[in-house]
Amino acid sequence: MASNSTLASNGPSETTTYKPRYIDIGINLADPIFRGHYHGKPRHPDDLAGVVQRAIDVGCTKLIVTGSSFKSSRDALKIAQEFPHHVYTTAGIHPCSSSIFSTSHHMHHDESGSESETSPAAATAAAPETAADSASTPIPICADPDPDAPQPEDPSLIDHVRTPQLIASLSNLIDSNRSPKGGLIAFGEFGLDYDRLHYCSRTIQLHSFRAQLSLAASLTPQLPLFLHSRAAHRDFVDCLKEAFGPNLERLEKGGVVHSFTGTLEEMQELMDLGLFIGVNGCSFKTEENCAVVKQIRLDRIMLETDGPWCEVRGGHEGWKYLVKYYAREREAKEKAEAEAKAKADEEARKKKVEEEEEAAKALADVSINGNGTELPTEVEAGDGTPDVSGTSTPNPSGQQQPGQKRERRKKQPQTPPQPKKNKNAKKESEVPERFKVVKKEKWEEGAMVKGRNEPCTIERIAIIVADIKGVSVEEVCEAAWKNTVKVFGVEE
Numbered sequence: 001m002a003s004n005s006t007l008a009s010n011g012p013s014e015t016t017t018y019k020p021r022y023i024d025i026g027i028n029l030a031d032p033i034f035r036g037h038y039h040g041k042p043r044h045p046d047d048l049a050g051v052v053q054r055a056i057d058v059g060c061t062k063l064i065v066t067g068s069s070f071k072s073s074r075d076a077l078k079i080a081q082e083f084p085h086h087v088y089t090t091a092g093i094h095p096c097s098s099s100i101f102s103t104s105h106h107m108h109h110d111e112s113g114s115e116s117e118t119s120p121a122a123a124t125a126a127a128p129e130t131a132a133d134s135a136s137t138p139i140p141i142c143a144d145p146d147p148d149a150p151q152p153e154d155p156s157l158i159d160h161v162r163t164p165q166l167i168a169s170l171s172n173l174i175d176s177n178r179s180p181k182g183g184l185i186a187f188g189e190f191g192l193d194y195d196r197l198h199y200c201s202r203t204i205q206l207h208s209f210r211a212q213l214s215l216a217a218s219l220t221p222q223l224p225l226f227l228h229s230r231a232a233h234r235d236f237v238d239c240l241k242e243a244f245g246p247n248l249e250r251l252e253k254g255g256v257v258h259s260f261t262g263t264l265e266e267m268q269e270l271m272d273l274g275l276f277i278g279v280n281g282c283s284f285k286t287e288e289n290c291a292v293v294k295q296i297r298l299d300r301i302m303l304e305t306d307g308p309w310c311e312v313r314g315g316h317e318g319w320k321y322l323v324k325y326y327a328r329e330r331e332a333k334e335k336a337e338a339e340a341k342a343k344a345d346e347e348a349r350k351k352k353v354e355e356e357e358e359a360a361k362a363l364a365d366v367s368i369n370g371n372g373t374e375l376p377t378e379v380e381a382g383d384g385t386p387d388v389s390g391t392s393t394p395n396p397s398g399q400q401q402p403g404q405k406r407e408r409r410k411k412q413p414q415t416p417p418q419p420k421k422n423k424n425a426k427k428e429s430e431v432p433e434r435f436k437v438v439k440k441e442k443w444e445e446g447a448m449v450k451g452r453n454e455p456c457t458i459e460r461i462a463i464i465v466a467d468i469k470g471v472s473v474e475e476v477c478e479a480a481w482k483n484t485v486k487v488f489g490v491e492e
């Protein structure tokens with residue numbers, strides 16, 4: 001059907017299957033959750049190295065860590081130093097962190113542009129990618145605003161004094177850490193998010209986006225952009241055009257609109273502007289989402305997990321594609337095993353026939369030579385050797401052997417007791433876990449933490465995209481890899 005490729009460790013023969021390679025373009029490794037801190041509380045040891053290793057183990061050898069505030073951008077750079085050649089970073093102010101551009105905002109240490117002000121690893125870098133999915137989602141330690149209480153839309157709240165200072169700090173951060181000096185390879189995450197106006201008003205978001213866009217346009221050379229757009233498409237595109245021209249002709253390095261969940265028309269407009277589309281678990285929530293993913297051109301796609309958020313969940317439309325994929329995988333494996341067994345059986349049968357013929361020939365020789373006249377009893381009585389293969393020629397005597405009959409009678413009527421079906425267990429086996437998954441309270445070395453999405457799950461994103469589009473996993477992986485290398489310049 002859709003996919004001819006088999007992921008390396010699932011296929012029957014590892015030597016001939018394609019080994020996928022991935023670049024996770026959006027992974028929030030600077031989030032304290034990857035150091036074992038949940039909601040500001042330490043719950044288990046720092047396992048960031050394990051998270052990175054699991055990613056490498058599945059072929060996700062490059063991770064672009066999202067910087068979405070001053071703190072997370074700086075923390076990301078430290079992580080890049082810790083894992084050279086694997087971790088790269090972005091730097092920018094997320095729309096949900098953009099209230100630092102407002103006079104009404106109480107400045108937290110971690111949000112300051114100043115290098116000297118850094119808080120302990122207490123505050124979370126940015127708002128959760130999807131507030132609706134926040135069962136186990138890390139939230140900012142400072143009071144999480146009421147989602148039903150949007151920030152006031154008041155232009156007089158724009159902090160015109162602080163804005164140039166923040167932009168200068170961001171500019172310095174970028175200048176001193178951009179590749180090859182440091183691991184910084186893109187400008188962002190920044191953009192607009194009108195789904196979460198309780199973190200930051202539309203007015204302030206637009207101000208923040210425009211201020212950062214003019215910085216991005218002024219960089220020499222420019223950096224590719226890592227963009228966020230939620231329920232804000234028209235304003236988003238208008239701001240980009242203001243900064244880079246009606247066809248984004250002044251955008252030198254291109255960019256990606258990550259975590260895409262918009263409509264088909266919006267996606268097509270972004271592709272027409274030359275932008276790339278980042279796909280993660282949030283892009284497969286509904287049938288409509290998946291219909292949009294189907295139309296993303298392979299030369300415009302990039303893959304991401306957006307961990308610790310945006311995992312593919314059982315209730316999502318995308319999950320169905322995983323179930324179908326692994327059912328096909330199991331079927332193919334069983335078929336290959338059955339074929340191998342049939343082949344082995346046939347060979348054993350041929351060998352046996354040959355042996356019998358040789359034995360008969362030897363006996364005939366003996367008779368002819370007159371060296372003996374006694375035939376071995378077992379040959380006379382038919383084949384007395386046990387039938388290992390189960391495919392031997394029928395008993396020449398034609399007689400039913402008592403043992404066989406008894407055995408058949410014993411087997412037939414008995415239905416083996418059916419094990420009680422555990423619904424959850426069934427669901428898990430439909431989509432196998434590559435690594436052990438435990439609750440954070442039962443954390444153990446080498447295991448993933450339930451509800452904390454991490455980059456090793458990127459193979460699920462590739463599988464779902466491949467199945468939705470009706471192409472192979474290999475085609476998706478290679479296209480996304482090449483697109484990402486081209487735009488972000490991560491070395492091959």
Ligand SMILES: [Zn+2]
Pocket residue numbers: 129189227228258259
């Ligand atoms: Zn985002």
